[in-house]
Amino acid sequence: MKILVINAGSSSLKYQLMDPETGDVFAKGLCERIGIDGKLNHKVPGRDDINRDISMPSHAEAINAALNIMVSPEHGVIKSTDEIDACGHRVVHGGPTFSSSCLIDDKCIEAIKKCIPLGPLHNPANLTGIEACLTAMKKTPQVAVFDTAFHMTMPPKAYTYAVPFEYCEKDDVRRYGFHGTSHRYVSGRAAAMLNKPDAKIICCHLGNGSSLCAVSNGKSVDTSMGLGPLAGVPMGTRSGDIDVTVVEYLMSRYGYGIKEMTDILNKKSGVLGISGVSSDFRDLEEAIAKGNKRAELALEKFVYEVRKYIGAYAAAMGGVDAIVFTAGVGENSSSIREKITRGLEYLGAEIDPDKNKTRGAEADVSKAGSKVKVLVIPTNEELVIAKDTQEIVGKKH
Numbered sequence: 288m289k290i291l292v293i294n295a296g297s298s299s300l301k302y303q304l305m306d307p308e309t310g311d312v313f314a315k316g317l318c319e320r321i322g323i324d325g326k327l328n329h330k331v332p333g334r335d336d337i338n339r340d341i342s343m344p345s346h347a348e349a350i351n352a353a354l355n356i357m358v359s360p361e362h363g364v365i366k367s368t369d370e371i372d373a374c375g376h377r378v379v380h381g382g383p384t385f386s387s388s389c390l391i392d393d394k395c396i397e398a399i400k401k402c403i404p405l406g407p408l409h410n411p412a413n414l415t416g417i418e419a420c421l422t423a424m425k426k427t428p429q430v431a432v433f434d435t436a437f438h439m440t441m442p443p444k445a446y447t448y449a450v451p452f453e454y455c456e457k458d459d460v461r462r463y464g465f466h467g468t469s470h471r472y473v474s475g476r477a478a479a480m481l482n483k484p485d486a487k488i489i490c491c492h493l494g495n496g497s498s499l500c501a502v503s504n505g506k507s508v509d510t511s512m513g514l515g516p517l518a519g520v521p522m523g524t525r526s527g528d529i530d531v532t533v534v535e536y537l538m539s540r541y542g543y544g545i546k547e548m549t550d551i552l553n554k555k556s557g558v559l560g561i562s563g564v565s566s567d568f569r570d571l572e573e574a575i576a577k578g579n580k581r582a583e584l585a586l587e588k589f590v591y592e593v594r595k596y597i598g599a600y601a602a603a604m605g606g607v608d609a610i611v612f613t614a615g616v617g618e619n620s621s622s623i624r625e626k627i628t629r630g631l632e633y634l635g636a637e638i639d640p641d642k643n644k645t646r647g648a649e650a651d652v653s654k655a656g657s658k659v660k661v662l663v664i665p666t667n668e669e670l671v672i673a674k675d676t677q678e679i680v681g682k683k684h
């Protein structure tokens with residue numbers, strides 16, 4: 288089977304054609320600057336990258352550019368788009384409606400549209416990608432896979448905000464959480480590595496956006512992001528948890544409107560905000576090596592908050608079997624993993640500095656005898672999307 292996995296952003300579209308059984312990737316790529324001019328980067332394993340400037344006024348041209356190159360006689364990996372059995376779409380906010388992936392039909396599209404007020408930054412772009420694929424591949428089934436769905440198993444005490452209950456009941460105000468597809472994948476791999484299906488696992492998805500998730504017996508029981516992806520630990524450019532009084536204070540002091548204020552919290556805060564250097568953790572580490580104190584504070588704050596969440600989730604679950612690191616920072620930065628776990632010895636989690644030198648591969652990096660395993664597991668959200676798509680399309684036929 289060949290599944291085309293699509294992740295559509297406001298001006299970008301990532302795609303990956305893959306086999307859901309083996310995880311083999313036939314081709315993948317990124318369309319960028321959609322609505323501006325248009326750039327395609329296309330990769331086929333074992334071949335040179337292809338980079339092209341192609342006019343992309345909308346996502347429709349972007350998906351056509353991707354499909355054209357996949358079927359081209361020169362660079363193609365398939366003879367015709369009929370070989371694509373189904374498309375799987377990443378959709379960020381599934382609201383209270385979606386606790387699992389679903390086949391895209393008119394009802395599903397309406398329900399995704401209803402979630403736009405909850406996910407105003409992402410859902411409209413995700414829908415544009417879906418619509419572009421429905422137009423380009425009229426007969427191909429399409430499936431939506433939601434970032435929030437994995438967290439729908441959280442108990443009310445974890446997802447309820449302490450605001451007047453009418454907002455929770457009438458307006459769907461609650462914690463939803465994100466990165467669910469990643470947390471589902473890495474927690475599943477961790478349980479398999481431990482050979483313990485009912486394990487208590489704390490997943491640390493640390494990338495440009497970061498979230499932690501407490502997983503018990505294969506189910507998300509708490510997570511650090513909230514109704515939106517701004518909550519939790521400080522991120523590349525997002526503030527993470529913040530006292531709302533700060534928002535009120537800055538708005539009244541500088542006369543900011545709500546849009547200006549949320550832009551500051553989403554795009555100018557986090558480690559970028561503290562350091563003034565970069566949202567990229569590699570740049571931070573470079574600046575720290577040159578003696579930049581604000582970069583040092585930014586990293587220290589990030590590490591401290593991640594460690595606090597680990598402690599909180601160990602307490603929430605009454606113990607922990609494994610702490611898992613994933614995503615750009617979690618998979619690649621041995622020094623940040625080391626800093627986070629330093630001080631977790633009381634929990635029984637100890638890292639082996641030699642084993643921790645690993646990058647981008649599954650590994651148990653805990654010290655021999657460490658009661659709590661520390662694991663590095665590269666995430667694979669595309670594989671989860673492809674597998675869900677295969678399962679749902681398989682049921683339909």
Ligand code: AMP
Binds near residue numbers: 570
């Ligand atoms: P992601 O959002 O998962 O793609 O992760 C992107 C983040 O991972 C960026 O902030 C990168 O700086 C960070 N990253 C990637 N490789 C490394 C590394 N070797 N050391 C530190 N951070 C890294």
